[in-house]
Amino acid sequence: MSFYIRIEYTDTGCFNNSPEDIGVVRITVEPRPSIVNTPIEEEVCSDEPGGSTATLDLTQYNAQINPGSPQGTAVVYYADQTAYENGEAIQDPSFYTTVTNPQTLIAETINTTTLCESPSVAEITIEVNDRPVVDISNYDGMIICEDSNPLTPVEGGNYEPIVIETGLDANDYSFVWTFNGSTLAEDGPSLSVDEPGTYEVTVTDQDGNIACSTTSSATFIQNNPPEFKVSALTLSFEEEHAILVSNVTGSGDYEFRLDNGPWQSLGDSRTLTFDGVEPGEHLVYGRDAGGCGITVATISFIDYPKFFTPNQDGYNDTWNIIGLQDQPQAKVFIFDRYGKLLKQLSPAGEGWDGTYNGNPVPSNDYWFSVEYLETMPDGSQQPREFKANFTLKR
Numbered sequence: 001m002s003f004y005i006r007i008e009y010t011d012t013g014c015f016n017n018s019p020e021d022i023g024v025v026r027i028t029v030e031p032r033p034s035i036v037n038t039p040i041e042e043e044v045c046s047d048e049p050g051g052s053t054a055t056l057d058l059t060q061y062n063a064q065i066n067p068g069s070p071q072g073t074a075v076v077y078y079a080d081q082t083a084y085e086n087g088e089a090i091q092d093p094s095f096y097t098t099v100t101n102p103q104t105l106i107a108e109t110i111n112t113t114t115l116c117e118s119p120s121v122a123e124i125t126i127e128v129n130d131r132p133v134v135d136i137s138n139y140d141g142m143i144i145c146e147d148s149n150p151l152t153p154v155e156g157g158n159y160e161p162i163v164i165e166t167g168l169d170a171n172d173y174s175f176v177w178t179f180n181g182s183t184l185a186e187d188g189p190s191l192s193v194d195e196p197g198t199y200e201v202t203v204t205d206q207d208g209n210i211a212c213s214t215t216s217s218a219t220f221i222q223n224n225p226p227e228f229k230v231s232a233l234t235l236s237f238e239e240e241h242a243i244l245v246s247n248v249t250g251s252g253d254y255e256f257r258l259d260n261g262p263w264q265s266l267g268d269s270r271t272l273t274f275d276g277v278e279p280g281e282h283l284v285y286g287r288d289a290g291g292c293g294i295t296v297a298t299i300s301f302i303d304y305p306k307f308f309t310p311n312q313d314g315y316n317d318t319w320n321i322i323g324l325q326d327q328p329q330a331k332v333f334i335f336d337r338y339g340k341l342l343k344q345l346s347p348a349g350e351g352w353d354g355t356y357n358g359n360p361v362p363s364n365d366y367w368f369s370v371e372y373l374e375t376m377p378d379g380s381q382q383p384r385e386f387k388a389n390f391t392l393k394r
Helices: 058-065 081-085
Strands: 002-007 023-025 040-049 071-079 105-111 120-133 142-146 162-165 176-177 190-193 197-205 208-222 227-232 240-247 256-257 273-278 280-290 294-299 330-335 341-345 363-373 381-392
Touching: 040 058, 040 208, 040 256, 058 071, 058 120, 071 081, 081 105, 120 197, 120 208, 162 341, 190 197, 227 280, 227 294, 240 256, 240 280
Parallel strands: 040 120, 142 208
Antiparallel strands: 002 023, 071 105, 105 120, 162 190, 176 197, 197 208, 227 240, 240 273, 256 280, 280 294, 330 341, 330 363, 363 381
């Protein structure tokens, strides 16, 4: 269809009539692209647990709105009716995040050459169902205790299974648990675990026509109370004694203490030395800082008191060799300065009370000899004899 246009003076009625002065407007009527405007209703799961928005690919509806996708046509999406009326199209429909819940989007088809729009629009209503809120990551890194050597006595430690609690109601959700990727038989909101590894729970909420799920995981580690060896770095009757902690085995964060002393961590060499140790029996404690209990080793150093005061005040009233309690076969002899035998002692007995034939002996220096077994650094025992003197004070 063509329209011809001329210019005419209204006061004179004059106009141009030459062909080159006549304007021509030609109008071509193009067909509108077709559209299937059947309303689309969709339920989707939220992007985040407990959320109300979802990200989706709107182009998945192209074939439904514009069947066959005829050449030269495209589907254009709008966030709502207002955006459609203002011509504010969604720029990236392949990655669109909803802004309200529910949300009704508008879609139209256009001819990409003529820009003609479809005679009607399609409505897509998106309803977002929230995913379950579940998080068991607070259990991540928790320690499961196992005693690697039941023959070694252990003090304390929590050897009970750890119970993972989701805090959700079994009437509202379903649960699938896995251990290191393998599905477990348990299907409740909690799980008792006694093995190290990665546990994962998938919680599903069947809301409306769609099931929404959330997965959370936690990895447990295993620790043991330490197994270790204590050995003497010094021989009997030395001025100062020292203990070596070595051969430490097990899985854990280990620290040690001597008797009631402070806890100390292992060095890079996986050994620990206690210096300045007094004669007698001592306890070396080893523990896992993660709470898997304490193991105890006993070690004894043989030595003697340099003096004693048999005045019945409850302090140093008797004299005996220290640290020989576990060698009842050892022999201890006490002499005066002239070599006269005053007493033969049992290392396990109460000791010498400073008398001879029931009579107190005077303050003086006295001599002794002891026959015993010496434990060598390699663990072997050798017979030894030691002689020295001590002082009796009254």
